[in-house]
Amino acid sequence: MKTSTAELIADLTARTKQVLRDAQEFKTHSLEELNTRESSESWSALECIEHLNRYGEFYIPEIELKIMESGYAPQKVFKSVRLGDFFAESMLPKESMKKIKTFKDKNPLGSRLDKNVLTTFLDQQHKLLELLEEARDVSLIKTRVPTSISKWLTLKLGDTFRVLVYHNQRHIKQARNAMKHSKK
Numbered sequence: 001m002k003t004s005t006a007e008l009i010a011d012l013t014a015r016t017k018q019v020l021r022d023a024q025e026f027k028t029h030s031l032e033e034l035n036t037r038e039s040s041e042s043w044s045a046l047e048c049i050e051h052l053n054r055y056g057e058f059y060i061p062e063i064e065l066k067i068m069e070s071g072y073a074p075q076k077v078f079k080s081v082r083l084g085d086f087f088a089e090s091m092l093p094k095e096s097m098k099k100i101k102t103f104k105d106k107n108p109l110g111s112r113l114d115k116n117v118l119t120t121f122l123d124q125q126h127k128l129l130e131l132l133e134e135a136r137d138v139s140l141i142k143t144r145v146p147t148s149i150s151k152w153l154t155l156k157l158g159d160t161f162r163v164l165v166y167h168n169q170r171h172i173k174q175a176r177n178a179m180k181h182s183k184k
């Protein structure tokens with residue numbers, strides 16, 4: 001993937017704002033609706049959001065730290081590498097999404113959750129918007145962020161943002177689908 005840095009940040013900002021609107025709408029539903037699952041193995045809407053919170057707890061501080069530490073000037077063009085593209089593209093929500101096994105510490109199945117999960121998520125999304133704005137002043141290519149898989153496996157800042165934002169969109173879609181089952 002190759003695009004202008006400004007276009008990438010604008011796209012990710014727009015996607016994050018949509019995620020914020022969707023998550024805000026979840027707050028209008030009852031706790032029972034938000035905790036309903038299609039099956040015992042599927043996640044409820046709140047479990048989907050809690051899963052995102054757990055990733056946000058890792059990535060948001062890492063991104064913030066790497067932006068603060070970055071001494072690299074921004075480039076006009078962002079170019080992804082194959083690994084970054086693979087991770088990002090695999091997170092994009094699609095019509096029929098292939099299930100991806102999650103790490104045990106990121107799996108909220110069976111957690112007792114309330115609407116504070118949504119508050120945490122909304123706070124994280126506001127912080128993500130701030131970080132996207134701050135990222136305009138650093139290199140999205142040379143600034144590297146460790147992944148939750150391993151601190152030794154790093155991605156370009158631009159790819160890290162893509163993975164995180166697309167992952168949020170993926171699970172917001174999953175949460176919406178879970179909400180459809182709560183109305184049956």
